[in-house]
Amino acid sequence: MAKYLILIYGDEQQWDEMSAQEQRRIDDGHAAFVAKAGAGVIDGGALQPSTTATSLRAGSAGSPTVTDGPFLETKEALGGFYLLEAADLDEAISLAAQLPEVAAAHSGVEVRPVRDPG
Amino acid sequence: MDVSGNVSGNVSAEVLGEVREAVAQAHRREWATVLTATVRVTRDLDLAEECTQDAYAKALRTWPRDGIPTRPGAWLTTVARNRARDLLRRESAFQRALPLLVMDDVIPGPDDVHHRPIMDDDRLRLIFTCCHPALSPDAQVALTLRLLCGLSTAEVARAFLVQESTMAARITRAKKKITAARIPYRVPSAADLPERVSAVLEVVHLVFTTGHTAPIGEHLIRRDLLDGAVDLARLLHLLLPTDGEVTGLLALMLLIDARRETRLSATGKLVLLSEQDRGRWDRAKIDEGTALLTAALRDRPASRFGLQAAIAAVHAEAPTWADTDWAELVGLYDVLLTRWPSPVVELNRAVAVGLRDGPQAGLLALSPLLDEPALATYGYLSAARADFLRLLHRWAEAAAAYEEALALTDNDVERAFLTDRLTEVRTHLD
Numbered sequence: 001m002a003k004y005l006i007l008i009y010g011d012e013q014q015w016d017e018m019s020a021q022e023q024r025r026i027d028d029g030h031a032a033f034v035a036k037a038g039a040g041v042i043d044g045g046a047l048q049p050s051t052t053a054t055s056l057r058a059g060s061a062g063s064p065t066v067t068d069g070p071f072l073e074t075k076e077a078l079g080g081f082y083l084l085e086a087a088d089l090d091e092a093i094s095l096a097a098q099l100p101e102v103a104a105a106h107s108g109v110e111v112r113p114v115r116d117p118g
Numbered sequence: 119m120d121v122s123g124n125v126s127g128n129v130s131a132e133v134l135g136e137v138r139e140a141v142a143q144a145h146r147r148e149w150a151t152v153l154t155a156t157v158r159v160t161r162d163l164d165l166a167e168e169c170t171q172d173a174y175a176k177a178l179r180t181w182p183r184d185g186i187p188t189r190p191g192a193w194l195t196t197v198a199r200n201r202a203r204d205l206l207r208r209e210s211a212f213q214r215a216l217p218l219l220v221m222d223d224v225i226p227g228p229d230d231v232h233h234r235p236i237m238d239d240d241r242l243r244l245i246f247t248c249c250h251p252a253l254s255p256d257a258q259v260a261l262t263l264r265l266l267c268g269l270s271t272a273e274v275a276r277a278f279l280v281q282e283s284t285m286a287a288r289i290t291r292a293k294k295k296i297t298a299a300r301i302p303y304r305v306p307s308a309a310d311l312p313e314r315v316s317a318v319l320e321v322v323h324l325v326f327t328t329g330h331t332a333p334i335g336e337h338l339i340r341r342d343l344l345d346g347a348v349d350l351a352r353l354l355h356l357l358l359p360t361d362g363e364v365t366g367l368l369a370l371m372l373l374i375d376a377r378r379e380t381r382l383s384a385t386g387k388l389v390l391l392s393e394q395d396r397g398r399w400d401r402a403k404i405d406e407g408t409a410l411l412t413a414a415l416r417d418r419p420a421s422r423f424g425l426q427a428a429i430a431a432v433h434a435e436a437p438t439w440a441d442t443d444w445a446e447l448v449g450l451y452d453v454l455l456t457r458w459p460s461p462v463v464e465l466n467r468a469v470a471v472g473l474r475d476g477p478q479a480g481l482l483a484l485s486p487l488l489d490e491p492a493l494a495t496y497g498y499l500s501a502a503r504a505d506f507l508r509l510l511h512r513w514a515e516a517a518a519a520y521e522e523a524l525a526l527t528d529n530d531v532e533r534a535f536l537t538d539r540l541t542e543v544r545t546h547l548d
Contacts, residue, residue: 002300088220088302089252090310113299116217 001085003042003114004092008080008099010107012049015079029100037084037095044082076107089113129182137181140190145174146349148191149268154240155195157303159202161218163265163293166202170268173198217297222304241266242357243303245350249318250301257292258321264289266353267325267346277343279334315358319367319423322350326371331529338382338531344375355410362417365410366424372407373430376400388535392439404434422458425450429466444474461492469502477509497526501536508539513546 018026034041050070059065070077079101086092092111101107152173156166173194187193248261256278263269263277275285295301306314329343351368358364380394411431414424429450436442451467465487472480484503493499504519520540527533 088300088304089250090302090304090306093252111299115298 001087002116004084004086004089004096005112005114006044006082006084006092006096006099007078007110007112008082008101008107009074009076009110010079010101010104011075012077012079014104014106016049026100029098029103033095033098033100036098037082040084040086040091040095042083042085044080046080047078050077079107083114133182137178137186140181140186141174141177144177144190144194145268146345148194150241150244150266150353151191152194152198153265153268154244156198156202157219157240157244159199160206161221163219163296165205166198167265169198169201169205170194172201217300219297220300220302220304222302239305239357241353242305245318245354246305246314247296247301247303249314249321250296251314251317252299252301253292253295255321255324257288258317259324260285260289261292262321262350263325263343263346266350267342269342269346273342277328277332277340315354315361316363318354319363322347322354323367323371323423325350326374330374331532334528336530338388338529339378341378344371344378347371348375362414362421363423365414366421366427369407369410369414369427370423370430372403372410373427373434376403376407376434382531386531387538388531390535391433396437399434407431408434419457420453422454425454425457429454442473444470448474461487461490462496462498464490465493465496465499465502472502472506477506480506481510495526497523497532500526504539504543508543511546513543516543517547 034044053068053070055067055069055071056064057067082096082099084092084095086095089111096102096109096111099109102109149170153166153170156169157163160166160169176197177190177194181187244265245262248265249258253261260274260278263274264271269277271286271289272282274289275282278285280288305311325343326347329340329345329347331338332340348368348371351364351371354361354364355368376399377391377394378400380396380398381389383389407427408431411424411427414421414427417424420428429447432443432447432450447470448467451463451470454463455467465484468480468483468487471483481503484499484506487493487499500519500523504516504523507513507516507519517540520536520543524533524536524540527536
């Protein structure tokens with residue numbers, strides 16, 4: 001078994017403008033995903049919008065520079081994640097494929113293997 | 119591969135020649151079998167590859183002295199696997215902690231119908247691993263040529279006109295992803311199989327077309343790629359004998375490859391289908407391709423590759439260019455367009471229309487394609503227009519179209535052909 005981080009990316013404006021009904025459909029999709037993945041879901045959650053993000057980089061005099069905003073400014077922002085346990089990439093892909101964000105045109109997910117501490 | 123191994127003792131040139139031939143043949147036929155048998159020991163593609171390479175090198179060294187074994191594949195497998203066991207025993211604990219290939223240790227029982235592969239063969243596992251959609255198409259092709267066909271990294275690099283170091287990096291990165299992301303070494307389940315098979319066929323077809331007309335360079339044909347693609351299709355057909363696309367692709371490649379020796383003149387010039395010496399087409403390949411085509415077309419609806427093979431068969435069966443059944447070809451292109459819409463197929467259909475109804479009709483059929491963005495840099499469209507314009511004696515327009523085709527072609531043999539045509543057309547301009 002191995003761990004995979006599922007990163008959910010999408011257009012934040014479109015997420016903001018979702019109707020209550022669309023929002024419910026997405027929530028139901030996640031509930032169905034969690035039910036299907038069962039014990040495979042180690043953790044997961046939706047993130048607050050990237051406007052709430054704070055980034056830290058090395059600054060002068062040994063203290064970090066703290067700035068407002070996400071580390072990378074991108075059109076599609078990171079909106080949520082799951083940490084999954086799966087036997088292999090095929091299993092991780094077949095689970096991730098069921099996330100409602102995969103079906104929407106403006107969003108998608110990235111499957112990243114987590115390094116095995118060995 | 120390098121067939122110039124060091125040979126000890128006094129061995130006649132004749133024996134040496136026989137050994138080299140036997141090793142080259144075993145390389146073509148058994149590379150993938152030896153490699154996959156070794157992967158069973160190593161659970162590591164790199165190490166298995168190294169040991170397989172060593173086994174072939176050892177064959178070149180020892181067979182001249184000891185004789186060619188009755189079963190070269192079995193000999194090579196034993197040597198490669200023993201070498202792998204030796205290396206594994208010597209390996210440090212640190213290296214052993216590296217991630218291994220994800221292999222199913224337990225063979226699914228008869229109850230597990232959903233996950234049972236159609237055929238249990240390690241070569242099939244390797245093909246599906248190399249052509250996994252999580253790998254880039256470039257990497258899929260490179261890995262397939264390296265691991266399944268046994269081409270060296272330098273040979274793969276030459277085929278795709280990249281630096282050997284670039285290709286080596288691409289192959290290394292892909293192999294690293296296979297282990298780090300745990301791409302399984304497995305035949306996909308029945309539910310995923312059709313989609314995954316079609317990805318594999320795309321790779322095999324690309325290898326073939328790249329070998330048929332090299333995109334750039336001095337050679338029109340890359341024999342190693344053609345042979346590699348046909349061997350892969352044979353293997354897939356052996357493993358999935360009832361799949362219409364697989365059967366169709368093998369038929370297509372055999373029917374086209376039958377013309378191989380007639381596509382270049384003695385002086386290395388391009389010989390068009392219309393000018394080829396049909397008596398020198400490879401009858402055995404045509405017969406085999408036709409038989410496979412009959413089987414492939416039993417599938418309804420007809421598969422894309424089955425239809426393409428049917429088109430190739432119309433040419434193979436015509437005793438002369440003039441006897442070609444253009445109406446049949448146009449009809450087949452029409453069906454192919456419904457099955458697999460593509461601007462290139464539309465272009466081929468328009469050419470067939472022109473050959474059926476005359477150059478004026480051909481030009482008319484080509485004209486809507488001139489605005490097709492996907493064909494904007496496709497030299498064959500310009501060349502087809504140029505030919506019809508030439509037949510209509512519209513010399514100035516023909517010359518311009520040949521010039522356009524030349525600007526879009528990087529293969530030296532094709533360039534020489536187009537230059538000859540351009541020169542001929544220009545003589546009418548004065």
